[in-house]
Amino acid sequence: MSKDPRGNRHAHLNRDSIARAALAVVDRDGSEALSLRKVAAELGVGTMTLYHYVPSREALVADIVALLVVEMDLTISSGLSWRDGAKQVGRSLRAMALRHPRAFALVAAAASDKPPLLDFARRLRDFYVALGAPIEAFVEVWSVLDAFETGFLLLETQAVMRRSTAPHDELDQGTSELADRMPATLSEAAYEEGLEIIVGGLERRLL
Amino acid sequence: MSKDPRGNRHAHLNRDSIARAALAVVDRDGSEALSLRKVAAELGVGTMTLYHYVPSREALVADIVALLVVEMDLTISSGLSWRDGAKQVGRSLRAMALRHPRAFALVAAAASDKPPLLDFARRLRDFYVALGAPIEAFVEVWSVLDAFETGFLLLETQAVMRRSTAPHDELDQGTSELADRMPATLSEAAYEEGLEIIVGGLERRLL
DNA sequence: AGGATACTCGTACAGTGTACGAGTCCAGTC
DNA sequence: GACTGGACTCGTACACTGTACGAGTATCCT
Numbered sequence: 001m002s003k004d005p006r007g008n009r010h011a012h013l014n015r016d017s018i019a020r021a022a023l024a025v026v027d028r029d030g031s032e033a034l035s036l037r038k039v040a041a042e043l044g045v046g047t048m049t050l051y052h053y054v055p056s057r058e059a060l061v062a063d064i065v066a067l068l069v070v071e072m073d074l075t076i077s078s079g080l081s082w083r084d085g086a087k088q089v090g091r092s093l094r095a096m097a098l099r100h101p102r103a104f105a106l107v108a109a110a111a112s113d114k115p116p117l118l119d120f121a122r123r124l125r126d127f128y129v130a131l132g133a134p135i136e137a138f139v140e141v142w143s144v145l146d147a148f149e150t151g152f153l154l155l156e157t158q159a160v161m162r163r164s165t166a167p168h169d170e171l172d173q174g175t176s177e178l179a180d181r182m183p184a185t186l187s188e189a190a191y192e193e194g195l196e197i198i199v200g201g202l203e204r205r206l207l
Numbered sequence: 208m209s210k211d212p213r214g215n216r217h218a219h220l221n222r223d224s225i226a227r228a229a230l231a232v233v234d235r236d237g238s239e240a241l242s243l244r245k246v247a248a249e250l251g252v253g254t255m256t257l258y259h260y261v262p263s264r265e266a267l268v269a270d271i272v273a274l275l276v277v278e279m280d281l282t283i284s285s286g287l288s289w290r291d292g293a294k295q296v297g298r299s300l301r302a303m304a305l306r307h308p309r310a311f312a313l314v315a316a317a318a319s320d321k322p323p324l325l326d327f328a329r330r331l332r333d334f335y336v337a338l339g340a341p342i343e344a345f346v347e348v349w350s351v352l353d354a355f356e357t358g359f360l361l362l363e364t365q366a367v368m369r370r371s372t373a374p375h376d377e378l379d380q381g382t383s384e385l386a387d388r389m390p391a392t393l394s395e396a397a398y399e400e401g402l403e404i405i406v407g408g409l410e411r412r413l414l
Numbered sequence: 415a416g417g418a419t420a421c422t423c424g425t426a427c428a429g430t431g432t433a434c435g436a437g438t439c440c441a442g443t444c
Numbered sequence: 445g446a447c448t449g450g451a452c453t454c455g456t457a458c459a460c461t462g463t464a465c466g467a468g469t470a471t472c473c474t
Contacts, residue, residue, distance in 0.1 A: 010421095010422090013421095035460080035461065035462085036461085036463085037460085037461080037462090040423095045422080045423085046422060046423035047423075047424095047463090048422075048423050048424080048463080048464095048465095049421075049422050049423060051463075051464095052420080052422075056462080056463080057461095057462060057463085108358075108361065109312065111365060111369075112362055112365060112366075113366075113369060139393065139397070140397050140400060143359060143362060143393050143397050143401070144355070144397065144400065144401035146358065146362075147354075147355050147357075147358030147359035147361075147362060147401065148354050148355040148358060148401075148405075149354075149358070150354075150358040150361070151315075151353065151354030151355055151356070151357040151358030151359075151361070152350060152354035152358075154315065154354075154357070154358070155319055155353075155354060158318060158319060158320075159320075162318075162320060186346065190346070190347050190350050193347060193351065193412070194350070194351035194354065194355075197351065197404070197405060197408030197409065198401075198404060198408070200408065201405070201407065201408050205400070217452095217453085220452095242430065242431085243431065243432085244429085244431095247454095252453080252454085253453060253454040253455075254431095254432090255432080255433095255453075255455080256452075256453050256454060258432075258433095259451080259452060259453075263431080263432080264430095264431060264432090
């Protein structure tokens, strides 16, 4: 005599579609606003149903990160140098970050020793090796280059989000010439500059 | 006839001491485990008492970041070059991160347009200018260098925390030669290498 | 037919941030 | 002294979170 708890199957419900719905919530409401109840509502499903596909909230976040990371371009076109390959990866990371500015913080905060990022690191290592870089240098190259990219894009996505919300926070007391000019110039040019400096420097010293 | 609600003043209770207690909680339990109730308990005080000094949890986190950021070394010893000054700042940031590995994520995630980090950015700009760098280059220099440092230290503090907790996660299925070797070599040497590449490169191109 | 299995989800609990308002103390002023 | 107004403390309550438990139903296998 319950209202409507018929055990209907929701054909298109699985780990992947749940992660996709979660990403949609994050893209819309921001990463701190992610909640299992909201994801379930997005899918028109009871909250606890999600637990049949995803073991925990933490795992769901990992799935989101995995979804974002597979978007990266690690294809090897013929005659690609390591130098250009590294820049290609950096640019596709930036493109991903700008497609999902509110979700990027999740990528930056993700544990680098667990499946989503660890798998990516392995793919990246193979990519570099295929481009002729010595394996021994990988950890150093990866940590320096990836650190720059993650840090820069964390700043840039913050700036992007700022622009698309409240036009002016009440706390902007100090006219803040610096804050105003900073995000404005924090653009593609600065990213390319950093990329060039680091890729060039690494090539000269380690490869 | 209430149990003990005497309006005792707690002499040493103020915004600063609250931030300090909150930092202690974060250093001990991790940044996700920070809660107002825990901070209040740490101080032997009712939860709502905190709200007389701090307007919100968000503000409390900002206070913690401010506490960490003032530890940085921006002193100018005589004859200091921009090159060495920039490295000095980078090293003192790393020292701070390693002193508070569980709190560093809060610094990395802090909004760069609000008092704690904005004030630091201003102090840093003055520091660079005093060392002879052109003001126009500041935003570019700052974003590239700071991005590297933040990104690198986010990774390194993660690795440090990993070592001090569960010796082996159940999910380490894949023997993960990469994951094991990565944090080990992600050390001072790699940081110095990155610092040298970037400071050198920036100097050559912009200054 | 009967039973296992897969799936759905209502309810409940501990934990969070914080709004409200009732207390209790102290500094002034009459 | 008595009164008043503010500064301070904090108990209670509410809306929200993640998730444990177990009851319900649908489907497939024998």
